[in-house]
Amino acid sequence: AQSVTQLDSQVPVFEEAPVELRCNYSSSVSVYLFWYVQYPNQGLQLLLKYLSGSTLVKGINGFEAEFNKSQTSFHLRKPSVHISDTAEYFCAVSSGNQGGKLIFGQGTELSVKP
């Protein structure tokens, strides 16, 4: 079975500063990895995903993540954050087969301050 651990429940950061949101996963099979953002009382929006190939994945809104198989990590980064990036971020994993369940981490609340 897969599991996901987001190491930080809250990350406060000042506007225009860089940020890294950490995610580690556990799985006995190959995995697909995702990062989603959720604004209050809304559904989830996909930021980026890793299926295969290049380990550095670029997503929307200037976010990127790096898949590190040896460290079983998939950390999310942005070089310069904006106030509008304030939201809840979820890392998720599914097994490498069609129809696999998507399992979420606990979430990280990113708070960008002026």
Added chain:
Amino acid sequence: GAVVSQHPSRVICKSGTSVKIECRSLDFQATTMFWYRQFPKQSLMLMATSNEGSKATYEQGVEKDKFLINHASLTLSTLTVTSAHPEDSSFYICSAILTGAYGYTFGSGTRLTVV
């Protein structure tokens, strides 16, 4: 892009009544859909996997008789919360698998409040 429409967005119901939440795939066929529950400031907990034309598969600890899932067509899955109680108040979100460009698309969620 692939869109899942979820309705209603908010519902308030009296304790003991039942509430139905619908998720429709608007421009694609969703053979598999997932239902999640989210408590405030918490993560999404997978409740069940819904496959068109067959019985849903529930996660451990989820009451099948309380949370009825029906996936009668390739574009519609429903979650019915039966005999709702205040502890069922939560945010419910559906999701569908996208075949082709592998990924998942999510509904906008339903805020259920049981009074």
